[in-house]
Amino acid sequence: MRTQVAIIGGGPSGLLLSQTLHRAGIDTVVLERRSKAHVLSRIRAGVLERGLVAQLEDAGLGARLQREGQPHDGTVLAHGEREIRIDFARHAAAHVTVYGQTEVTRDLYRAREAMDARLIFEVEDVVITGADGPSPEVSFQTAEGARTLACDYIAGCDGFHGVSRKTIPQTLRQDYEKVYPFGWLGVLSETPPVHDELIYATSALGFALCSMRNPTLSRYYIQCRLDDRPEAWSDDAFWDALRRRIPAAYAETLVTGPTIEKSIAPLRSFVTEPMQWGRLFLCGDAAHIVPPTGAKGLNTAASDVYYLSQALIGHYKDGDDAGLRGYSDRALARVWKAERFSWWMTRLLHRFPDQTAFDLKMQEAEVAFLSESEPAQAVLAENYVGLPY
Ligand code: RFL
Ligand code: PHB
Numbered sequence: 001m002r003t004q005v006a007i008i009g010g011g012p013s014g015l016l017l018s019q020t021l022h023r024a025g026i027d028t029v030v031l032e033r034r035s036k037a038h039v040l041s042r043i044r045a046g047v048l049e050r051g052l053v054a055q056l057e058d059a060g061l062g063a064r065l066q067r068e069g070q071p072h073d074g075t076v077l078a079h080g081e082r083e084i085r086i087d088f089a090r091h092a093a094a095h096v097t098v099y100g101q102t103e104v105t106r107d108l109y110r111a112r113e114a115m116d117a118r119l120i121f122e123v124e125d126v127v128i129t130g131a132d133g134p135s136p137e138v139s140f141q142t143a144e145g146a147r148t149l150a151c152d153y154i155a156g157c158d159g160f161h162g163v164s165r166k167t168i169p170q171t172l173r174q175d176y177e178k179v180y181p182f183g184w185l186g187v188l189s190e191t192p193p194v195h196d197e198l199i200y201a202t203s204a205l206g207f208a209l210c211s212m213r214n215p216t217l218s219r220y221y222i223q224c225r226l227d228d229r230p231e232a233w234s235d236d237a238f239w240d241a242l243r244r245r246i247p248a249a250y251a252e253t254l255v256t257g258p259t260i261e262k263s264i265a266p267l268r269s270f271v272t273e274p275m276q277w278g279r280l281f282l283c284g285d286a287a288h289i290v291p292p293t294g295a296k297g298l299n300t301a302a303s304d305v306y307y308l309s310q311a312l313i314g315h316y317k318d319g320d321d322a323g324l325r326g327y328s329d330r331a332l333a334r335v336w337k338a339e340r341f342s343w344w345m346t347r348l349l350h351r352f353p354d355q356t357a358f359d360l361k362m363q364e365a366e367v368a369f370l371s372e373s374e375p376a377q378a379v380l381a382e383n384y385v386g387l388p389y
Contacts, residue, residue, distance in 0.1 A: 003029040003118070005312060006138045006151040008126060009158035010039060010119060012101060013284030013301040015108035017155055019059045020309040022115055026316050029118040029149055031140055033158070036109060036121055043188055043261050045101040046211050046219055047072075047198070047295035049386030052302040053097050061107045068214065069099035075384065077349075078201040078247050079367040084377070085197075091374075091381035098198075100213045101298055128154060128167045132278035152279070153324075155308060157301075159285040160270070168277040180267035180291060180346060181353050182206070185224040187238055187259040193218045194246075194254045200293070201246045202349040202367075207293075208245035221292075223350055230262040238262070267291035269343050271335060274328035281308050281327055288335050290342035293349060294384065300338045303389050304331045334387060341383040 005021060007014045010032030018028045032039065048056075048069070056065055073089040088095055112119060123140040130136045131154055138149045156164020165173075184207075193212035201208045206223035213219055222241050224233075235258060243251040270289040275282040284301030307330050311323030323330075348366055352359070370376045 001029065001147060002150045003027050004151065004316070005153045005155055006136075006149050007031070007155045007157055008128075008138065008164055009033075009156070009162055009284075009286065010036075010121070011157065011159060011284070012105055012108065012298055013286075013305055014155065014157035015105065015112060016055065016059065016302065017157060017283060017305045017309055018117060018119075019061070019108055019111055020055070020305065021312060022112075022117065023059060024309070024313045024317065026312060029120065029151075030112075031123045031126060031138065031149070032119065032121050033123055033126070034121070036119075040102055040106055040109070043100070043102060043186070043219070043263070045292075045295065045298035046098055046213060047299075048097045048099055048104070049299040049302075050094055050096070051306070051386050051389050052299050055302055055306055056104065056107070059108075059111070061104075061111055064103070064107055065097070065099055068103070069097040070212075070214070071095040072098055072197055075197050076195065076199045077367070077370070078199055078250075079364070080203055081247050082367070082371060083247060084367070084371045086377050086380050086384065088381045088385050091378040092385045094385040096295075096385055098212060104298075126158075126163050128156075128164065128280060131167060131280035134279075136279045153312065154280045156280055156282045156286045157284055160289050162286050164280060164282055164286050165272055167280060168272075168282075172277060174273050176269075176271045176273070178269040178343070180269075180350070181226065182223050182350060183226050183228065183264045183266045184209075184221045184292060185228060185230060185233060185238070185262070185264050186219065186221045187235075188213070188261040189218050189220070189257050189259045190216060191218050191255040191257045192216060194250050199246060199250065200345075200349055202351075202363075203245045204351070205241070205245050206351045207349045208242055210242075210246065210250070224264060226266060228264055230264050233262065235259050265292065267293075267346065269339055271332070271339060273332060275304070275331050276328040281311075281324075283308055287331075288339065290339055291346045292342075293345040294338070294342035296338040296342050299386055300335055303334050306389050307331050334389065337383070337387055
């Protein structure tokens with residue numbers, strides 16, 4: 001089997017890259033370790049920056065997103081009973097769009113399948129060879145047996161636990177990592193959202209986030225211990241913990257019900273440099289992870305896809321390899337700013353087990369400053385709606 005660009009991973013990065021390259025006349029094959037149903041069952045991101053919305057529109061995926069995506073002109077930060085509304089429209093002349101990653105992925109699969117794209121599911125034992133030479137190959141197993149995919153370039157879109165990053169020799173890359181001493185317990189529930197904007201809340205009991213997917217589907221998170229298990233949390237215990245962490249006015253109007261999904265995600269900041277080795281290019285979670293506090297993971301994956309697709313189009317259409325040579329530096333320049341923002345939001349809004357009385361005072365002072373300073377709110381708004389590509 002042969003293609004121009006072999007894409008490892010059929011999550012949002014791999015699918016968006018495949019769709020964008022297809023529209024530019026570049027052939028791809030996507031190799032995905034799991035089944036399509038499994039990929040679509042993962043509940044993840046919910047907030048899309050304008051850059052990602054524009055990319056999806058350019059990729060021919062605007063119709064349902066326009067119909068069902070909800071524009072949000074602001075968000076609420078709550079510290080105990082103190083509320084700060086961050087006005088994106090006023091401070092950044094922009095909005096974000098609430099539209100689930102599951103729906104983005106579903107739209108991408110539909111579009112790719114409508115074009116008879118080559119998507120191979122449930123591949124195992126993926127091995128990349130020759131990425132540092134002129135003729136890279138990807139070998140893998142399917143139910144039918146061993147296969148080899150020859151290609152010009154490989155896009156490693158296989159997430160944090162994938163094989164692509166690990167193929168780059170350890171001596172040629174530098175990993176930067178910060179692991180946080182807590183996780184997020186998230187639930188999905190068929191109840192109306194408690195508010196029409198997201199609420200990022202911090203209290204003496206820890207962080208909570210009130211988010212949503214649509215007017216009848218809510219997504220809530222609370223900070224939890226790293227050794228917590230979702231099964232240990234009854235629905236009642238979850239709702240109780242959430243109510244105690246959000247301002248009283250919201251706690252009183254919160255509509256609760258049975259949860260339809262409950263999972264725990266650890267929080268981590270991670271970047272590998274460079275994001276390229278020979279003809280192998282990393283995109284999205286394969287190269288970097290952010291804690292979800294700033295809603296940046298999917299959006300940063302999307303800017304990587306933008307830079308890489310532009311670079312590959314430059315190569316195939318204009319014979320210009322400058323974009324490929326500069327891919328890693330260009331992507332990392334934006335990635336580090338999203339890392340900084342996500343780390344800052346995480347530090348501002350969570351309770352850390354080793355936090356001293358002084359650290360708590362610093363957090364309080366930062367929230368007080370934010371509530372009084374328009375420029376500080378503008379900085380938050382500018383980062384939240386997404387820095388330009
Ligand atoms: P993914 O989504 O992990 O997809 C990688 C795919 O590669 C497959 N794979 C392999 N395939 C072939 N061979 C192998 N050896 C393979 N190994 C793995 C996997 O099965 C998978 O299908 O990475 P991608 O495409 O880079 O997308 C990244 C995003 O999924 C991620 O950054 C976001 O979900 C992060 N995130 C959020 N991002 C936002 O922008 N806004 C948010 O509001 C937001 N909220 C979140 C989040 C992530 C969360 N969790 C669970 C980590 C909330 C949560 C709770
Ligand atoms: C979500 O809706 O899943 C979500 C929203 C905002 C975040 C993280 C997750 O910062």
